[in-house]
Amino acid sequence: MPWLSVLHGHESGRGVVMPDASDELIELAASCTHDPLKWARLAYDWGVGELAAVDGPRQWQAEVMGDIASHLRNPETRFMPLMLSVASGHGIGKSACIGMIINWAMSTCEDCKVIVTANTDTQLRTKTSPEIGKWARLSITSQWFNPQSASVASLDPEHSKTWRCDMVPWSEHNTEAFAGLHNQGKRIVLIFDEASAIADKVWEVAEGALTDENTEIIWLAFGNPTRNTGRFRECFRRYKHRWHGRQIDSRTVEGTNKAQIQKWIDDYGEDSDFVKVRVRGLFPSMSSRQFIGEEDVSAAYGRGLRRDQYEFAPKIITVDPAWEGDDEFVIGLRQGLVFTILKTMPKNDNDLVAASIIADLEDRHQADAVFVDAGYGTGIVSAGEGMGRSWTLVWFASASNDPGCLNKRAEMWKLARDWLRAGGCLPEDPTLRDELQSPETVPRMDGKIQIEAKKDMKARGIPSPNRADSLILSFAYPVSKRAPIDAHRTKRSRADYDPYA
Secondary structure (H helix, E strand, O other), rough: OOOOHHHOOOOOOOOOOOOOOOHHHHHHHOOOOOHHHHHHHHHHOOOOOOHHHOOOHHHEEEHHHHHHHHHHHOOOOOOOEEEEEEEEEOOHHHHHHHHHHHHHHHHHHOOOEEEEEOOOOHHHHHHHHHHHHHHHHHHOHHHHEEEEEEEEEEEEOOOOOEEEEEEEEOOOOOOOHHHHHOOOOOEEEEEEEEEHHOOHHHHHHHHHHHHOOOOOOEEEEEEEOOOOOHHHHHOOOOOOOOOOEEEEOOOOOOOOOOOHHHHHHHHHHHHHHHHHHHHOOOOOOOOOOOOOHHHHHHHHHHOOHHHHOOOOEEEEEEEOOOOOEEEEEEEEEEOOOOOEEEEEEEOOHHHHHHHHHHHHHHHHHHOOEEEHHHHHHHHHHHHHHOOOOEEEOOOOOOOOOOOOEEEEEEHHHHHHHHHHOOOOOOOOHHHHHOOOHOEEEEEOOOEEEEEEOOHHHHHOOOOOOOOHHHHHHHHHHOOOOOOOOOOOOOOOOOOOOOOOO
16 A cells, blocks of 8 residues: 555555654655655555556656666765656656656755756646646645745745745746756756757756756756757767667557557658657657758768869868857868868957968968858958958858849758768768758748748757858859969959869
């Protein structure tokens, strides 16, 4: 019989009535401080009332709780941050898992601090928060806490501000809640719900804040893998050595609607992105509005060519100046099917210094053209003219030579995509790989290709794709090879050439 019945004064399975529920409850909580699964099994009246249809946590939930227990029980890992990521299909019970873990964390550690955020305020208020409140209310420790719409706090007035869970909408412009994640010597739990759509900036701030020594730190990220870019995706790729990742197929989980799942598979196919995301817990090959897909980028990533396969082509240096303080200043070089990043540096407002660096690289590589993003590059080009250089400003918003593209920016992105598919070679640069997949298309009635603006990318939490733009810029205009003597002082020829040669 569950502990809840015991503590309500009923006989236990051992035929004993607990004489002092308070003491017994404290003892139970202490015994579960490093065992969320044991707590989940004993703290709820499974098979009764709201839980009548279930007899305990689902298998995948038990496994996640087991991961937490293994980490906390090991003296070598206990005070190291535990980072768990769960990508799943629909209907697996992730909100319930979140609710049970939060109740365990707060019930078994005095002054535990929990922060929960989600992809949208609506998700947080209407789905995540009610589920957290439900599992707090159903728990054997329901009398300890006060669940509200945006918090769960200790009923002890002396601990109400230190022993609590807060549900905080994320904002890349207001990250104080995540920057203040400190609870020295006790326990911190940070939960990201529907993590695919949480801005990279929030991830970065949260990661930098989880630094307390001798503190139990648990960071859980849950979500449907809707986007194949961003920090949630990188939990399973670039940062998989830091994150303990689980990808859960809805078909393997008790209680999911198997008939509906089969309809999806029949309609869309096992390997469709729809089924990958909503059923299999896998990231899509390409999101619905994504312009360049992972398949094209992955094929080019780290690909190599012999020198004779590209050295005949013109060399194009590209310059993408930083727009804002946290953006990169990037200088790239493309020769035929090979692209490299020559230099990255922080935002530099000294046009003379920037022009000197570019001129040096132009001479060193004997470049045939230098293309500079006009957005913040006009001063750099003017400084270059003072040095006798003839560099070309590229206006992203200017007219396109391709009638199927809205502007020059869309035209360049389209040419870059074609270049990738034609055998383009990318350096092993994870940032560049992600940036090439980041921009989405903007739907238009006339069918023309429009790539979302940088400011719109930042609004949805995506950093400015400066490294990607350094590749994109190389497709601004046709270039021909120049004469080797003093060529940097001559105007560039715009004769047609094959950009993929």
